[in-house]
Amino acid sequence: MDVLIRNASLRGRPGRWMLAADGGMLTVVAPDDPETTSPPEATVVDADGNLVTEPFVDAHLHLCKVHTLDLAGQEPLSAYTAGTMGAAMGAIESAAAVKVRQTADAVLARARSAMWESVRQGVRVVQAFADVDPVAGLTGVEALLALREEFRGLVDLLVVAFPQDGLLRAPGTEELVAEAVRLGVNVVGGIPWIEFTDADAEVHVTRMVDLAHQHGLRVAMLTDDAGDPSLRTTQMLATALVERGMTGRASVQHARATALYPEPSLHRLIGLCRAAGLGFVSDPHTGPLHLPVFTLADAGLPVALGQDDIEDAYYPFGRHSMPEVAFLAAHLLDARTDPELERLFDMVTVDAARVLGRPAHRLEPGAPADLVVLDGRSVREVLARHSPPAHVITGGRIVATTTSATTFHGRVPAL
Numbered sequence: 001m002d003v004l005i006r007n008a009s010l011r012g013r014p015g016r017w018m019l020a021a022d023g024g025m026l027t028v029v030a031p032d033d034p035e036t037t038s039p040p041e042a043t044v045v046d047a048d049g050n051l052v053t054e055p056f057v058d059a060h061l062h063l064c065k066v067h068t069l070d071l072a073g074q075e076p077l078s079a080y081t082a083g084t085m086g087a088a089m090g091a092i093e094s095a096a097a098v099k100v101r102q103t104a105d106a107v108l109a110r111a112r113s114a115m116w117e118s119v120r121q122g123v124r125v126v127q128a129f130a131d132v133d134p135v136a137g138l139t140g141v142e143a144l145l146a147l148r149e150e151f152r153g154l155v156d157l158l159v160v161a162f163p164q165d166g167l168l169r170a171p172g173t174e175e176l177v178a179e180a181v182r183l184g185v186n187v188v189g190g191i192p193w194i195e196f197t198d199a200d201a202e203v204h205v206t207r208m209v210d211l212a213h214q215h216g217l218r219v220a221m222l223t224d225d226a227g228d229p230s231l232r233t234t235q236m237l238a239t240a241l242v243e244r245g246m247t248g249r250a251s252v253q254h255a256r257a258t259a260l261y262p263e264p265s266l267h268r269l270i271g272l273c274r275a276a277g278l279g280f281v282s283d284p285h286t287g288p289l290h291l292p293v294f295t296l297a298d299a300g301l302p303v304a305l306g307q308d309d310i311e312d313a314y315y316p317f318g319r320h321s322m323p324e325v326a327f328l329a330a331h332l333l334d335a336r337t338d339p340e341l342e343r344l345f346d347m348v349t350v351d352a353a354r355v356l357g358r359p360a361h362r363l364e365p366g367a368p369a370d371l372v373v374l375d376g377r378s379v380r381e382v383l384a385r386h387s388p389p390a391h392v393i394t395g396g397r398i399v400a401t402t403t404s405a406t407t408f409h410g411r412v413p414a415l
Helices: 075-080 089-100 104-120 139-150 173-183 198-213 233-243 256-260 264-274 294-296 323-334 340-346 349-353 378-384
Strands: 002-011 013-022 023-031 043-046 058-059 123-131 154-162 189-192 218-223 250-254 279-282 303-305 371-375 392-394 397-401
Touching: 002 371, 013 189, 023 392, 058 250, 058 279, 058 303, 058 323, 058 349, 075 089, 104 139, 104 397, 123 139, 139 154, 154 173, 173 189, 173 198, 189 198, 198 218, 198 233, 218 233, 233 250, 233 264, 250 340, 264 294, 279 294, 279 349, 279 378, 294 303, 303 323, 303 349, 323 340
Parallel strands: 002 043, 058 123, 123 154, 154 189, 189 218, 218 250, 250 279, 279 303
Antiparallel strands: 002 013, 013 023, 371 392, 392 397
């Protein structure tokens, strides 16, 4: 036995529980028994009644852009978050200026700090986007591939080659994405709505899906990310997947324009996306429009919440805390009841894994010993506090521990 956790609360299971790990796998998940002893070499953790869950999954992070807000200035941030996002395209064009002198080393240094936050915050899997274009070249991809190796065994980094500025709009980008695939990225990205015409958007979709199909990779596309109800690039992606037999091999990010769709159009899209096996990622805190999250989830489509940005041209905050993301979503999606909060928690853990096509292990014997000991005895308490986990356990070993304490000075009434 390597680790024994005592006095734990588990979701949906009354009472106090103990969990044991050996050789990187969970070997015991059972009601806590005070008679159980552990070998002297085992690390014993007293959860003190707090919740123990699977680790977090972030299905959407622009890791190559973290901590670049001061480089980008306020103009793109103001444009992207204004009104109903009518100026989103202009914001992206303006934000591209930070890439003119970008180096792989600079991206690596900024992104490394965010990855250490991933470890501290118990984020086990990150789908990380790296811009690929004639200005940035492959600097973002090279940096994130290096980080993937640095953090192997701590965080599974799924690197996305992302043509942020378009394919047809930025000649040479398609060849760079293909080179990124040869370098070993995990996912082929796309942002078809950024093209100037629907015809060009459809070419963007088909070329990126074909590239992924050719190399057996998944697809992750930012679709319909503006306040324009006429945008239909989510539909284009779903159609391309069905036509190529790639059902269940892609995720949609944002799709904010669907919030403005007439109800019949939205339900037609839902049916098509079910046929394509599409999963969705929403980041409601980073823009004034957001995907109709619960409508899609109620229709049986897997939906995740993502961090999206950390202190960049599109969002000025972010700690890579997925409970914080869910806490913000609870307000923005008007989700207040315990059952709704449980659903949001699924969207940063097990449902997020489903969106990425990964097995969502539960806390059962035989599952990987990846888990977090949280600050709170229920999902509601965890989201209300959105503190870093007290302990992060990966592969059966403790990789991060966070404590906090307050000292009161002077006369303070007793609790």
